[in-house]
Amino acid sequence: MNFRHLFSGLLLSAFALSAAAQIRVFACEPEWGALVNELAGDAVTVDVATSALQDVHQIEARPSLIAKLRRADLLVCSGGGLEAGWLPQLIRQAGNARVASADGMFLAVAQVTTLERPSQLDRAAGDLHAEGNPHIQMDPRRVLQVANALAARLQKVDAANATRYAQRLEDFSTRWQAAMLRWQQRAAPLRGRNIVVHHKSWVYLEEWLGLNEIGALEAKPGVPPTSAHLAGLVALTKDSQTLAIVRAAYQDAKASRWLSERSGVPAIRLPLTVGGDERATDLFALFDVTIDLLLGAAQ
Amino acid sequence: MRARLTVSLCAMLLASSVPAGTPSTAPIEALEARIRALEAQTREVLAALDQARAEIASLRAAPTQAVAAAALPESAAPSSPNAFNPAISIILNGSLAQHSLDPETYQIAGFPLAGEAGPGARGLSLGESELSFATNIDEKFYGQLTLAVESEDGEDGIGVEEAYIETTALPAGLSARAGRFFSNIGYLNTHHAHTDAFADRPLAYQALLGNQYADDGVQLRWVAPTDVYLELGGELMRGQSFPSGGAARSGSGVRTLSVHAGGDVGDESSWLAGVSVLDARTEDGEDGFSGDNRLYIADLTWKWAPNGNTRDGGLSLRSEYLHDTRDGRYLDSTQGIDVPWAGSRDGVYVEGVWRLNPQWDAGYRHDRLWPDASGPFASDTDPVRHNLMLTWRNSEFSLIRLQYSRDDAAPAQRDHALTLQYQAALGAHGxxxx
Structure with missing residues (x-):
């Protein structure tokens, strides 16, 4: 086999494929995969790198993920340091210049204002993110901002379908705003209530719904709960008319159950992302279920 | 919303009027009343929507202003020359080691020690600590420099472990690298020692690669556009360091080829497998060999973790088989020895690491070597070593490891080694x- 022929053959078939096929999106988290589905429908193929039962801080740069990223035209991730332990390695190993460049890399955190930007960076304070708390998906207002920016990016990367993305954004945005109204009305009784969280994944939900976070099971972000720290939370949780002890679907239930037994406050498991609960099948259901579960704890 | 209401209204009208057939005023009036009610409802919903839109628009504007404000402090110091400094990562490593056998007299039957093979110092010592700088150079290149601090016989030295540039913008899944780097053969050879699960490298790596093969050279890798991960790689290396030496063929004494494939099985397991070959022309290698030598490596890694959360628990299994062939001469000028050296030797390790929880790892590794039955280093003893390891991790940045090894690397020479090691990662952690 002549090498030149083989190589040009490969190039030709690559061009032929790219001309015919839909664009491929690599989404780091299920929420952004779901958002791409809302905005693009079947115009794109979406590979979601993680599931709601996985801790996205701690994913390994697995071969299967390198293979997925290798073929992607657009990468859609939270950013803000959330995937710092694996995404840079995937990008370096995948040899895909499209997603290593500015247009092919879309980071949701960069589209919104973040909360909890640390004034001082010190690892003694736990796993801090210099760009602020990256768990922005539980604030539907920020999700809408991300949607606007993402639709614009899809239009840029896949100009042939630009009208489609514009129409779908319009449709999504109308439905989303109506849903937000509904959620806010339903969640009104939650305003001002106290919650204890496992990890600081809920600050955006708290800000949106007016919940107060009075404590966290992790003494420092990313450091697993210790018994001494949990013991210190019992009195606080018990005496603050706490609504619930909240953990994400992927987190170990042990610590929150322990605190729940001693404080009498219900421990609840919220999806945190699409797929974290069997009913949370898309972004709309994610918020419906989250508010249902919080209201359930309030009764 | 508006479109949907209209559609459902039409549907209702059709559904109620078509089957009715005969004109009758009462149902129509009732329908009209319903339509009026629905229209009123629609107006209310739309008004509420407009209000919500206005609210959202103001919210949308507010964060943008906040972003602009938050960005100010950073842009206030645009001239800082440090702003583009590379990411700096430091690995600190030290150990306390107990050996029943004097490390000075240690040998491996059938395998002369070369490179960094052999046990470390007795007692307290600084292990291999590293200082690494890495960053994107521009839109087409990435660069990395790793310096290793080593201490031998009371003298400290700094060596260049890796110094290379790599492309980031080649098309079609290609990347190229040039400089000094760890060769892409096998599994452990491509990994820095601080990512290992054990305190030292397996006997097979010590004996046949001098712990790890790094050299000056160029590398080309290609990742196939397939569902299953498939990477092909080739390298042309100087051939200065073990298992080669002497920078033969005008400073291009080593060529390597490797294929790696990998993927997931369900949500909880992943695998990575590879076959590599290193082909060398060696002139006066560290083990006294001159001639043509070739090293084949097959590697297999299997990781399982509940829900794929490898940090919280799970099992990781790995094995590599090394096959070394030689065709040349053994020269020792000090003793005037010059004899033929042709034949083959093999080595293998199998390791299993069980992560009990985010803090604790326990593991076992079996090492075994098969020396040549003839030639200058003939031996009929197969070196065997058993290793048990327990690691405590405070965070992903620090760990303390205890390892016990029972090492029967040569006849009538058993070493019981107990190593207590600390390892910490400072700064940017890639x-x-x-």
Whole structure:
């Protein structure tokens, strides 16, 4: 086999494929995969790198993920340091210049204002993110901002379908705003209530719904709960008319159950992302279920 | 919303009027009343929507202003020359080691020690600490420099472990690298020692690669556009360091080829397998060999973790088989020895690491070597070593490891080694390879 022929053959078939096929999106988290589905429908193929039962801080740069990223035209991730332990390695190993460049890399955190930007960076304070708390998906207002920016990016990367993305954004945005109204009305009784969280994944939900976070099971972000720290939370949780002890679907239930037994406050498991609960099948259901579960704890 | 209401209204009208057939005023009036009610409802919903839109628009504007404000402090110091400094990562490593056998007299039957093979110092010592700088150079290149601090016989030295540039913008899944780097053969050879699960490298790596093969050279890798991960790589290396030496063929004494494939099985397991070959022309290698030598490596890694959360628990299994062939001469000028050296030797390790929880790892590794039955280093003893390891991790940045090894590397020479090791990662901590 002549090498030149083989190589040009490969190039030709690559061009032929790219001309015919839909664009491929690599989404780091299920929420952004779901958002791409809302905005693009079947115009794109979406590979979601993680599931709601996985801790996205701690994913390994697995071969299967390198293979997925290798073929992607657009990468859609939270950013803000959330995937710092694996995404840079995937990008370096995948040899895909499209997603290593500015247009092919879309980071949701960069589209919104973040909360909890640390004034001082010190690892003694736990796993801090210099760009602020990256768990922005539980604030539907920020999700809408991300949607606007993402639709614009899809239009840029896949100009042939630009009208489609514009129409779908319009449709999504109308439905989303109506849903937000509904959620806010339903969640009104939650305003001002106290919650204890496992990890600081809920600050955006708290800000949106007016919940107060009075404590966290992790003494420092990313450091697993210790018994001494949990013991210190019992009195606080018990005496603050706490609504619930909240953990994400992927987190170990042990610590929150322990605190729940001693404080009498219900421990609840919220999806945190699409797929974290069997009913949370898309972004709309994610918020419906989250508010249902919080209201359930309030009764 | 508006479109949907209209559609459902039409549907209702059709559904109620078509089957009715005969004109009758009462149902129509009732329908009209319903339509009026629905229209009123629609107006209310739309008004509420407009209000919500206005609210959202103001919210949308507010964060943008906040972003602009938050960005100010950073842009206030645009001239800082440090702003583009590379990410700096430091690995600190030290150990306390107990050996029943004097490390000075240690040998491996059938395998002369070369490179960094052999046990470390007795007692307290600084292990291999590293200082690494890495960053994107521009839109087409990435660069990395790793310096290793080593202490030998009371003298400290700094060596260049890796110094290379790598492309980031080649098309079609290609990347190229040039400089000094760890060769892409096998599994452990491509990984920095601080990512290992054990305190030292397996006997097979010590004996046949001098712990790890790094050299000056160029590398080309290609990742196939397939569902299953498939990477092909080739390298042309100087051939200065063990298992080669002497920079033969005008400073291009080593060529390597490697294929790696990998993927997931369900949500909880992943695998990585590879076959590599290193082909060398060696002139006066560290083990006294001159001639043509070739090293084949097959590697297999299997990781299982509940829900794929490898940090919280799970099992990781790995094995590599090394096959070394030689065709040349053994020269020792000090003793005037010059004899033929042709034949083959093999080595293998199998390791299993069980992560009990985010803090604790326990593991076992079996090392075994098969020396040549003839030639200058003939031996009929197969070196065997058993290793048990327990690691405590405070965070992903620090760990303390205890390892016990029973090492029967040569006849009538058993070493019981107990190593207590600390390892810490300071500063920017790059993502690890699988």
């Amino acid at each position: 993502a690890h390879k699988f």
